[in-house]
Amino acid sequence: MSHDLGRAGDRSMTPTVIGVSRGSVRWVWPSVSLRRLRPVPLLVWVLLLAAQGCDRDPSPNPAAHPANRSVEGIVRLTQQEMARAGIDVLRVKAEPFTVHREFPATVQANANELAEVTTLIRGRVVEVSVDVGKDVKKGERLALLDSADLGLAEGAYLKASARQHEAQLAYERAANLHEHRAISLAELQRREAEMKTARADAREAAHRLTLLGVASQELQRLDREQTIRSDVAIRAPFAGRVIVRNITRGEVIETAQKCFVIADLSDVWVIGNVPEKDVRFIRPDESVKVVVPAYPHALFSGTITHISDVLDPETRTMRLRVTVPNPDRLLKPEMFAMVQVYTATVQEALRVPLAAVQEIDGGKMIFVKRADDRFEPRRVVLGDEQSEHVMVLEGLREGEEVVVKGAFALKSEVEIHRVEPTP
Template identity: 25%
Template sequence: MERKLFIQKFALLALVPSVFIAACSSEEKKTGEAKAVKKQTFTCPMHPQVIKEEMSTCPICGMDLVPFEKNSNEKALTVDEKRQALANITTMVIGVNNLSGAKQLNGRLTVDPEQSSYISSRIAGRIEQLYIRETGVVVKKGQPLYQLYSEQLATLQQEYLMAVAQEKQFPGEKIEKQIVESAKQKLLLYGQSAGQVQQLLHTQKKNPYVTFFAPESGVVAELYVNQGQYVTEGGPILRLEGYGNLWVEADVYPNEAKGIKEGQRVKVVIPGWEDQPQEMTISFITPALQSGTQLTQIRGSISNPNHQWQPGAQANVFLPSGSNSAVLTLPVDAVIRDGKGMHVWIKKGKDSFEPKRVNTGEENDNQVEITAGLQNGEQVVVTGAYLLYSEYILKKGKNPVEGLKISG
């Protein structure tokens, strides 16, 4: 009996460490799980600088704070009913319609490089007078630009006068005539005009000062020198831009560029001058996508005789398109376009919205054809899509189309 009692006591003692170890392990697991729980932070949709660790209202505008989900991999965006009403988020079911009209591309006016000219110093010297001292000044052809002091030029003038005098000593000598002509050509090549050479011959006095004139009209775009500065032969003085013709550059997606050809004529409208539409011939289509985007460019030229338009102004390019029947269409504003691609927002539940990449085809002022990415019957956000786009970037810290592939 005593032996049996001893065995029971020994088994009980052996069991105590196991229970203790298991209890410790359980406690450590709970502690680890508690540490693994991340604190939820909240922010204001209108004032992202407001960040709190508890649900409350914004101290600035009084709006309810929302969960702050920065860098989350969740594609869905949750927007409650109240905020949907404030943001005017509305949806429609995409369906099949007929589409006709012209496709509008966003473009801009830029300087035509063929209208630009660089003016450099023909000879080394010091700029004694600089008649143009700021950019943006309109310059007329033949207008004086700067006066240069050059001992080298005075030496060339002296050589010319000596050659003329030498020819008079030996009239009729062919070699003397060639020397005179060579000395004259040097002066012309170094920037002296024919009138200045004739004046030199008349006065018989060398002049180390020479005035240089504008070879053509234009607007001073860049000025590289200051008065009193020494310049070397070939040193840049200024750059002129001509605005008589301007380039029109427009961004297009690769799938849109398939139907565009060089030599195709399109309509160009400058906002504010809708009553003066211009006709442009597409002269170039860039063969590569722009760096960091999914866009390529088309380019053409329009006349600007009165300089009424300035480089940098917006331009709308309209590509003619035929009539398509039985195609999926959406309002133009429903499609978000940026350098990463095109996408729309789909309503997945009462308060849930998800981005979907799409491809587009023909479009007019109001409707755009969806060629890939959506199915007939899906519920698409048609107003407030840009607000969802902005909120996604605010809350997730990345572009909604990153990692998305086109389906359908």
């Protein structure tokens, strides 16, 4: 028996193709008994594997399609790539541009409309009538104290008033007796001196009550009713809003303790710090703009009302005060702010959105669109900023189209292919 599988006469051991799929061929060998298996030459296996490999699709070669679309400093993009990156351009034109300086500042309450309310007498708090954030009127009661010192002072006033009344009656009797020559002139003068002394003591006691915060109406009540009240009211010195409260019911407070802080926030102060190099741009009574992070799209108008005459020796800055109307109470004390002082207006200036400016290798760059969807990276020299725009001093000409959206995608192309910007 021959052992050659490749003979033409032995077809029972020939494989049959039953299916072809992408990249592979399925072969089926006939079912044979193990006793009928014959050694298979190595050449047959090599030919079968080679045939299966030839039927597969060739894998794509990444090197066959280079991704470099930058030639001689120009970035090239297809229409599909531009749409995917969201590229948008704007034709620049010369127009007026206001140059300004910005200085850091903080919002503070107007010190001329600010009061730290204290008590003039020691006492225990029995009632607190207002809380933080409440608007109060002038003379409105803020709190009520019970003071033993006030009771003693009112008692002293009533005693002085009684002695004054007694001395007044004694002097009137002495004057009548002297008129009828019943007493000497010296006795009349002694009674007159006692009356004046008693009157002075009564006035001193009344003045002491006034210094303790007792109103004239309370003095009239004291004279009329002759009763002592040891309660004293803490009242608002002017109309405003309570911004600080430092007392609670039952607390014993001293005369040096700050009980409330009341401020009229209808206008506020914005205190800024101006660097020494920018002092020349500040002028008194000049109108300025104020921006706060809490309202980034709002501009508050104000007036420079004070310029410091000296500089801070540590920070080398000059103190600036701007008075800003605040009718809606939007500006709160201790808010951070920026003071914008306008210095000049350039009649014909080229400006671009800040989003159009990219930074590469420490320099500022914009992308200028040229023909056939080509974009030229160009270094520029920038000037002052205004809102969301910046003035371009060098590197751009009027009428050129600048990429204002999607510039970051072009920057990525530049960094990948190391395109050198044109000077």
